[in-house]
Structure formats: C-alpha cells, structure tokens
Amino acid sequence: MLMVAPLKRPLAGAVTAATRSTSAHLLLPASCRCFSVLNRPPPNYEGHVPLTKTERLGLALGSGFMSFINPRRGDLIAAFGEATAQPYFINRLRDRMLMHPTGRRILRERPRLTSTSLDIPRLRSLPKNTLGYAYVAWLDAEGVSPDTRAAVRYIDDEECAYVMQRYRECHDFYHALAGLPVFREGEVAVKAFEFMNTGLPMTGLAVFSALTLKKAEWERFWAIYGPWAFRNGARADDMINVYWEKELETDVEELRARLGIEKPPDLRAIRKLERERRRRRREKGAKEKAGSSS
Amino acid sequence: MNMQASKTLFRRQLLGGLKWRRTAREPYRCFSCSIRHEQEPSPSKFPQDTAGTTHFGYETVDEALKEHKVGAVFSSVASSYDTMNDLMSLGIHRLWKDYFVRNLNPGANPLTSSSDPEKGWNILDIAGGTGDIAFRMLDHASTINNDAHTKVTVADINPDMLAEGKKRALATPYARSPRLKFVEANAEKLDMIPDNSVDLYTVAFGVRNFTHKDVAIREAFRVLKPGGVFACMEFSKVNNPLFDAFYKRWSFGAIPLIGQLVAGDRDSYQYLVESIDRFPSQTEFRDMIQEAGFLVPGQGWEDLTGGIAAIHKGVKPIR
Numbered sequence A: 001m002l003m004v005a006p007l008k009r010p011l012a013g014a015v016t017a018a019t020r021s022t023s024a025h026l027l028l029p030a031s032c033r034c035f036s037v038l039n040r041p042p043p044n045y046e047g048h049v050p051l052t053k054t055e056r057l058g059l060a061l062g063s064g065f066m067s068f069i070n071p072r073r074g075d076l077i078a079a080f081g082e083a084t085a086q087p088y089f090i091n092r093l094r095d096r097m098l099m100h101p102t103g104r105r106i107l108r109e110r111p112r113l114t115s116t117s118l119d120i121p122r123l124r125s126l127p128k129n130t131l132g133y134a135y136v137a138w139l140d141a142e143g144v145s146p147d148t149r150a151a152v153r154y155i156d157d158e159e160c161a162y163v164m165q166r167y168r169e170c171h172d173f174y175h176a177l178a179g180l181p182v183f184r185e186g187e188v189a190v191k192a193f194e195f196m197n198t199g200l201p202m203t204g205l206a207v208f209s210a211l212t213l214k215k216a217e218w219e220r221f222w223a224i225y226g227p228w229a230f231r232n233g234a235r236a237d238d239m240i241n242v243y244w245e246k247e248l249e250t251d252v253e254e255l256r257a258r259l260g261i262e263k264p265p266d267l268r269a270i271r272k273l274e275r276e277r278r279r280r281r282r283e284k285g286a287k288e289k290a291g292s293s294s
Numbered sequence B: 001m002n003m004q005a006s007k008t009l010f011r012r013q014l015l016g017g018l019k020w021r022r023t024a025r026e027p028y029r030c031f032s033c034s035i036r037h038e039q040e041p042s043p044s045k046f047p048q049d050t051a052g053t054t055h056f057g058y059e060t061v062d063e064a065l066k067e068h069k070v071g072a073v074f075s076s077v078a079s080s081y082d083t084m085n086d087l088m089s090l091g092i093h094r095l096w097k098d099y100f101v102r103n104l105n106p107g108a109n110p111l112t113s114s115s116d117p118e119k120g121w122n123i124l125d126i127a128g129g130t131g132d133i134a135f136r137m138l139d140h141a142s143t144i145n146n147d148a149h150t151k152v153t154v155a156d157i158n159p160d161m162l163a164e165g166k167k168r169a170l171a172t173p174y175a176r177s178p179r180l181k182f183v184e185a186n187a188e189k190l191d192m193i194p195d196n197s198v199d200l201y202t203v204a205f206g207v208r209n210f211t212h213k214d215v216a217i218r219e220a221f222r223v224l225k226p227g228g229v230f231a232c233m234e235f236s237k238v239n240n241p242l243f244d245a246f247y248k249r250w251s252f253g254a255i256p257l258i259g260q261l262v263a264g265d266r267d268s269y270q271y272l273v274e275s276i277d278r279f280p281s282q283t284e285f286r287d288m289i290q291e292a293g294f295l296v297p298g299q300g301w302e303d304l305t306g307g308i309a310a311i312h313k314g315v316k317p318i319r
Helices: A004-025 A053-069 A074-085 A089-098 A101-109 A120-124 A131-142 A158-178 A184-198 A201-212 A215-235 A252-259 A267-293 B002-015 B029-039 B063-089 B092-104 B132-144 B159-169 B213-223 B241-263 B266-278 B282-291
Strands: B053-056 B059-062 B122-126 B151-156 B180-184 B198-204 B224-235 B301-304 B309-315
Touching (some): A053 B241, A074 A089, A074 A158, A074 A201, A089 A158, A101 A158, A120 A131, A131 A158, A131 A252, A158 A184, A158 A252, A184 A215, A184 A267, A201 A215, A215 A267, B053 B063, B053 B266, B059 B063, B063 B159, B063 B266, B092 B132, B092 B224, B092 B301, B122 B213, B132 B151, B132 B159, B151 B159, B159 B180, B198 B213, B213 B224, B213 B282, B282 B309
Parallel strands (some): B122 B151, B151 B180, B198 B224
Antiparallel strands (some): B053 B059, B224 B309, B301 B309
C-alpha cells in the first residue's frame, strides 16, 4: 500500500493537470457557457452562430411550425434539425460513428459530397448494377442536384456540426438506395427510415407532416411505406457509417443485403397506375352518362 | 458538463480534423467586434478604422466593398421587405412613416398658399426604393392640401428595390403620371438632379447604409433650394436605459431569428441590427447636419417611440 500510493498520486495528478491545461487552452464548446445575444462567443467554425437557449427554443418552434406549413422551405427544415439535435442526439450519432471503423475513418477524413466531388458524368458511365449508376439515375429521374444542402450553422461542437452536414449530404443516397421520390409522400417515408436509423428528432417530427398527405397517400403510408421504414430503419446498419464515396462501384443489391435494407415498392409506378385507373374510371363514367342521356 | 467537455476536447485532439476550417483561434469579426464595442467607449464621431475602410455592421470593410455588400443585403430583402418591417417593428414603422409625412405637410394648398398654384412641391425621396414615403407624400399633397402638382422623385441605389417600388406604384393613381419618377442613383452623387431645385429632401431609414454620410448630406445641401427642408428619419439611440436593455436584446436576438424564419436570411438582418447599433446618436447626427451648412430648428431632432427612431430636420439658409 505504502509503495503504491506515492506512485499513483503523481500520475493521477499529472493526468488531471494535462486535462486542465488542454481545456484551458482550447475553446470550450459554446453550449457549456452562459452568454447573452449581446456578447456571443467567437464561432467554432466558419458560419457558426452560437445561440442562447431562448434563441434555440425560438428557432426550433418557429422553424418546426413554418416547415410544417411549407415543407418546401429546405433551409427551415435544416435549421429545425440543427436546433433540435443538441445536446444529446447529435452527440449520440457522433459516438456511434466513433464506435465503427468506417465511421471513424469518415470523421478523420471529413469528405464532403458535392457534384464536383462526385464526378457525375463518370457515375453515368458505370455499369447499371452499381450504386453510383443508381444514384445518378435517381438524380436525373427526380431532377435534383447534390449541391442543394444548406451549411450547418447552429451546432456548437465542430465535429458534431460535420456529422450533421454529412447526414444532410447523404440524404440523397438514402433516397437512391430506397428508390423513393422527392415529393412529400416519398420524403415522409425516407424521414421515418432516418428516424429509426439515426435517432435525430427532426426526422421523427417530420413524419408528422404525413398528416397533411392526401387520403390515398396516407393509406399507402400506413399500409406499405411506414412499416417498411420502421422495420428497415431499426434493423439496418447505421447509414451514417457508410463511406458512400468508396461504395460507388459496389453492386447495389449486394450493398442493400450487407446493410440489411429491402427495396420498397416503386412509388412512382404505383402512383402512375393509380392515376391511370382513376382516369379510366372517369372516362367510363363520362361515357355512361353520355350514353344514358342520349 | 465540464467533464464531458474535456473528454470531447481530448478526443478531438486524438483524432484531429483536417478539412473543417478552424477559426477558433482567430476571432470572427462580427461577434468579437460586438464584445470590443461594448468595452471601449465609443468615440464622438465614428472614424474609419484605417484610411479607405468603413464599417459594415460590426465588420470593417474597404469603402468600395461596402456599397456592394449593402446592395447584396437589399437585393436579398427586397421582396419580403414589408413583411419583415412589420414583424421587426410590430407594425409601428407604419405609424412612424405616417407621422413623418404628416409632420412635413407636403403640398401647397392652392387656396391658401401664396406661391404659383401650378407648380407644387418638388420632393426628392432618397433610398426610397419601395415607395413607402413617396406614396404617402403624394397622397397627403393630393387629398389634404388639394395639390395636384406636387411631384416626387424616388431615388435608390438598388435596382431590385426600385423594381419593387414601380410594381407597387401600379396600385396607386400616380403610376404613369409625371408626378412620380423612379431613378437609380447613389445619394453621394446626384448628378441628374440640378442645384437648388428640390423643395424637400427626405430619406427614411436609408442614411445608415451610406458609405459616406457627410458626402450625402452635402449633396442634399447642393440640390435643395434655399429655404428647402432636409428631413431624415433613422433609427437612433434609445433614451431610457431599461427600455434600451430590452430593445437591444430584441434587436440582436429576435430580429435575426425572424429574418431566418420569414425571409430565409439571417445574415442580412444581423447586418441591419448591427448597422443600427453603429449609427451616430441624435446629437452627433445633428452636428453632422449643421456642419454641412443646414440651419437646425430647435433641438434638431424628434424622438419616436422612446428614441428607437428619430426625425432630424435641417433647413438650407436663404442667402
């Protein structure tokens, strides 16, 4: 005991001294400090806006409400995600990345997904069964580009801000893998999937916009896409840990099998079929009416 | 909380991030300037930090750049300008503008005035892009003073704001009449306006955006007729310290947030509230007006809503 004790104390003392000096030198995350809007701390990364608790609450409520009314306001949906992810949910997502070897690699290398980093023309030349080709085919079918994601501004921890940005940039890959389209019905299904997979509150709350769906869409969500999303999101591997840039030439089916995702029914095809059926019914009705009146 | 923070810092040190640009060491201008601004006593006049630079909100920028940056701000806010004004001032800006025009009483009543009834006033409204003040002036002259000849020239440096104003003019009876004209001009260089030609020069909530306020005031002096009136309504310093505390917190907290929610543009509204904060106080601005050669009536200004806005007036002396 006498021999161990003096050895232990200097070591423990040295470690705590090192910790104290490190934290003294580096900037503490803004969420740990109390400040007012009149003396915000310096930002932790470019574009960072440290928010007070009241501001964050206001942003969460305001952006949540307004993006529910007008889901086309992508910037508000992004702000809603950032305002509600702290402090627990985004940290948990980042920790899940740290626990996975590919996740750690992504955090170390910090890749960004833009149209320039992806080389879209090259992806079009890939074989039809690859992820890259499926992704570009989906982009073309939906008429969107990868550059439309807003920059993260309201997350205080710099690493968590990157995690949020990565999640946002990978959203299109989740769409492409599932084959779900960009209009409200498809987005709600993808958001439900993301909620079960990432745990971010914004994704879960976005599922409430399913309440604004039309009757047929609502029934389809309850019958097909909702159960698909909840089942697959919970069962699949963490999508945030997929290094998409390195998986572009993988076979899509093999990737789905590895991650544990089933492909849901083609929503566009179902809707087209429904439209055709409705149109034929209307024409038949009109013909019968014309026939009975003459 | 502190333990978690130090663990996070340790982890960050171990992993190290590459591409995410770190600006933690070098303070970002806007926010750190606000701390410095609070601590240092503000000088009597707002000097430029070094030769050739001026302030853009709390940032220090080259003079040539300020005009471009202000232009970008107003191009971005043009379409949602009115909604944002209503939300930021809780609708009070309408009362301010009504009072401003009523107080100036534009237009010469043909029955009571001694001047030529065919002439009317020649009013120049600077930075009046969306036409708020111009339409009020014309309405007041026409309906209250029965003056059908008073005309207003709306000048603005930003073509988007002018386009917005022209669009709104279509709903008024003045749209295609000679009584309303829109011209794109920089307040510091009004070459298209001849000397001694304007009866009333107004600028409402525009002066704080000028790169050189003194040059603009001297231009105003040049274009005004002797006896002409210079009237400026601008955000100013609140008198009451308790009210000021609430006002500042509303400005810096709520307004950029409303800008984000309604207009999708937090930065423009952050610039707006910073430029309001940097604007000279009532006495300083009155001194600037006097220095340009104007005679200043009475105290020189009138506070609105406790000093949130102030109306400054000056009269060009009749030599």
